[in-house]
Amino acid sequence: MWVYEKKLEYPVRVDTCNPALAQMILEQFGGADGELAAALRYLTQRYYMPIGEGKAILTDIGTEELAHWEIIGTLAWRLVKDAPIEKIKGTPFEAHFADHGRNPFPHNAAGFAFTATFFNAKSDPIADMHEDMAAEEKARATYEHLIQLSDDPGVTDTLRFLRQREVNHFQRFGETLELLKEHKERKPFY
Amino acid sequence: MDRERYRRLEEIQAIGFVLIELNLYLDTHPDDERALREFNTYGQQLRRLVTQYEAQYGPLLSSGYSPSQFPWKWVNEPWPWDMQ
Secondary structure, three states: OOOOEOOOOOOOOOOOOOHHHHHHHOHHHHOOOOHHHHHHHHHHOOOOOOOHHHHHHHHHHHHHHHHHHHHHHHHHHHHHOOOOHHHHOOOOOHHHHHHHOOOOOOEOOOOOEOOHHHOOOOOOHHHHHHHHHHHHHHHHHHHHHHHHHOOOHHHHHHHHHHHHHHHHHHHHHHHHHHHHHHHHHHOOOO | OOHHHHHHHHHHHHHHHHHHHHHHHHHHOOOOHHHHHHHHHHHHHHHHHHHHHHHHHOOOEOOOOOOOOOOOHHHOOOOHHHOO
């Protein structure tokens, strides 16, 4: 069960109209290491998780990732919502526009549509936790690429916030991995 | 959106963020009493700010966690992706 909060987790400011940057930012809306893949990965992995701390962290980080997905959608939307068609033609956003207009859609920067094959749930919490830690590091790397590509100060500020969250989630998953190892030692046949 | 509303929303976002952080930390450190005290204190502060904000600008939470005046205020603009 979820309750919607009618606000963003972090204030978003967009200073420019920039369809090309919007297309790059959609990498985190529907790409392999993006926010939607992260949310579904963690929320899907909860069922086999044997310890309460792990069920809590997967639920809470999965939920925060949905809030990040909303922030990314907001960035992409604001970068194109007032764009005249002449500013869209000839940019990497043009192919997106042909199908979806100005509304964001979950595909990566190259236009490949979102798929559940971007993540997994193995019924093996140690394996899942390693996937989750790797996912956070890959998302951090993607944000660093996007920060290099952004020439919009407002967008860059939000990207920096999101990058920092990946570092933090990585830390929490690392702690969860240690708790899982302790749990495994206590209970040798799980 | 007017500046005063934006300022009050940012205050809620700031304390809300502290609570998200403490929540995740407590998930892997459930025995840290000091962090738990901070979580409960900031939680009270958040609820107070949310109640004040909602009295002026309408509901922030869905599903019955926020009351609405007549007519139903949940549908009012702006929605989060349009707030600027």
